[in-house]
Amino acid sequence: MINSLLEYQNVDTTLRDIEVALSKSEERKKAKSAQNFLNGANETLAKLDQRAEELIAKYNGAIKLYGQLLEETKEYDGIGDMNDDQLSYVKKKAQSLTEEVNNLLSAIDVLSKEIESVLKEFAQLRADIKKAKAQYAEFRPKYEELKASKEGEMTSIKAKLKKLESKIDPEILEKYKQKRKDKIFPVLNEAQEMSKHAYCRCGTELPGTSYISLKGGNIVECENCHRLLYLK
Numbered sequence: 482m483i484n485s486l487l488e489y490q491n492v493d494t495t496l497r498d499i500e501v502a503l504s505k506s507e508e509r510k511k512a513k514s515a516q517n518f519l520n521g522a523n524e525t526l527a528k529l530d531q532r533a534e535e536l537i538a539k540y541n542g543a544i545k546l547y548g549q550l551l552e553e554t555k556e557y558d559g560i561g562d563m564n565d566d567q568l569s570y571v572k573k574k575a576q577s578l579t580e581e582v583n584n585l586l587s588a589i590d591v592l593s594k595e596i597e598s599v600l601k602e603f604a605q606l607r608a609d610i611k612k613a614k615a616q617y618a619e620f621r622p623k624y625e626e627l628k629a630s631k632e633g634e635m636t637s638i639k640a641k642l643k644k645l646e647s648k649i650d651p652e653i654l655e656k657y658k659q660k661r662k663d664k665i666f667p668v669l670n671e672a673q674e675m676s677k678h679a680y681c682r683c684g685t686e687l688p689g690t691s692y693i694s695l696k697g698g699n700i701v702e703c704e705n706c707h708r709l710l711y712l713k
């Protein structure tokens with residue numbers, strides 16, 4: 482049984498090599514990174530939209546207030562007819578009004594600059610999205626092509642694997658397939674035996690029960706790295 486599984490794993494290794502080569506291919510990496518960027522870009526765009534809306538609302542509010550303050554300054558046009566008390570009051574009022582207007586102007590200036598920078602971010606993001614779309618459009622078909630070129634080879638390996646499956650205990654085969662999915666590879670490994678103890682590839686010493694089971698020709702699992710183990 483162990484030999485059958487090792488044989489199965491040998492054939493499976495050739496399939497896995499192709500899968501790894503595909504997944505590490507420049508074509509897939511370029512298509513994938515563009516896709517990831519585009520997925521995130523929508524969220525960034527929505528955030529920028531919201532920020533722009535907030536800034537414009539603040540800006541409009543400030544401009545409106547500025548207009549009201551300008552109106553207010555007109556109330557002091559009849560200054561020539563005032564007595565000293567009225568003049569001193571008006572002077573104070575005018576001073577605080579001037580201060581308010583100046584503060585408002587610098588706040589408006591800050592808001593303008595923020596809006597400008599948000600617009601720049603928009604432009605940059607739009608350019609990046611365009612670039613990512615072009616990259617995706619170029620590399621996705623290239624990757625599909627590469628994948629298609631390996632299709633025949635992969636199908637024949639899979640057929641070979643299917644044939645070998647009948648010689649393997651279904652429960653062990655199921656375990657093997659799950660571990661393969663979990664990216665544990667090679668799934669089945671030789672345990673190391675040293676003075677009546679067995680060790681996994683990861684260095685973990687296996688419990689006595691596992692050692693006995695290994696000696697009995699069974700397959701055991703390492704509790705640390707979850708590889709399957711056998712003894713020669």
Ligand SMILES: [Zn+2]
Binds near residue numbers: 683703708
């Ligand atoms: Zn281990």
